[in-house]
Amino acid sequence: MSDSSWGAPPPAGQTGYWGSTMGGPVQGAAPAGPTYDAPEAQQTRPMPIVPDGPAYGGDQDDDRGAARLSGPLFRDETFQAGELPAETQNPEPMSDVPQQPPAPAPQKKSAGRDLSAAIGVGVGLGVVIVASLFIVKAVFVGVIAIAVVVGLWELTSRLKERKEIRAPLVPLAVGGAAMVVAGYVRGAEGAWVAMALTALATLVWRMTERPEGYLKDVTAGVFAAFYVPFLATFVALMLAAGDGPWRVLTFLLLTVVSDTGAYAVGWRFGKHKLAPRISPGKTREGLLGAVLFAMVAGALCMHFLIDGGAWWQGLLLGLAVAASATLGDLGESMIKRDLGIKDMGTLLPGHGGIMDRLDSLLPTAPVVWLLLVVFVGSA
DSSP states (O other), rough: OHHHHHHSSOTTTTTOHOOOOOOOOOTTTOOOTTTTTTSSSSOOOOOOOOOOOOOSSSHHHHHHHHHHSSOOGGGGGGGTOOOOHHHHOOOOOOOOSOOOOOOOOOOOOOOOSSSHHHHHHHHHOOOOOOHHHHHHHHHHHHHHHHHHHHHHHHHHHHHHHHHHOOOOHHHHHHHHHHHHHHHHHHHHHHHHHHHHHHHHHHHHHHHOOOOTTTTHHHHHHHHHIIIIHHHHHHHHHHHTSSSSSHHHHHHHHHHHHHHHHHHHHHHHOOOSSEEEEEEEEEEEHHHHHHHHHHHHHHHHHHTTSSTTTHHHHHHHHHHHHHHHHHHHHHHHHHHHHHHHSSOOOBBBTTTSSSSHHTTTHHHHHHHHHHHHHHOOOOO
């Protein structure tokens, strides 16, 4: 643009922007407006030339944006004086209230697992357990031993994967199975002796490897021997009694009912967390449901299944089972949080691993065994 175009007034009879702003108001001039008010008017400032390429991009994006806002890009896209584009003739009123995003649809509560698979596996395990329990006691002892060995394998595998702790599996598996058999055959004395020998075998077996990490490996091994096979031995102790199958059935029923009551009540009414740092899904309402369900089931089991049992003893038994089962569940949740895993295994669809089913059973076994001995004796 030449210097004369900045100060020279527009020719007579024509209106322009520069005449009104640079040289003062022009007599008889129309009000200032867009440069396309009169299509035939001489433009004192040439419009930018729009290339045939993309409308955006490059270093000229700002100039092109200004051209799009101030006037048409092509000569044949002009409007009559006083005429506005169609989309601006009836603008929609703008609300001063900020628009809020639509609220998300409420989501239904989910169990977090495949319930159909979980129910199917649970029913299948129940059939195997009950059949072996009432047909031949020795078969059920074998079921306990197999569960112990698989549980030890899951626990030691997760310790190795997540913490690089190499608890020796061979002495633990052999000693764990022997512990269950000794408890059934020789009682509590046999179980203690087998536990001591298993711990000693763990210490010796680990000596065949490098010394680095010896202490943490054998400590984890002794813990695993106590946590899985030794606690499971109390189920064999219950089975050894004259009415052993009914005692074991009472133990299993109360534990399952306690877990079911905690899940059902907690899922429906749970609002207050029980131990959020350990297990965020557990609630105080769920614990109350576990106590109520287990106490009712305990009164029924002691009255109908256990010879010499009384309903009030069942109430106390159910209360103790609800407490021990909850603590056992929280204990394994603590272990899994430390390991950074959700389940101990994937052997049982809908349940996880064997250890995920034994978590509440293992600490409950010695509690039920002791209370039944106190209430009705050990014969």
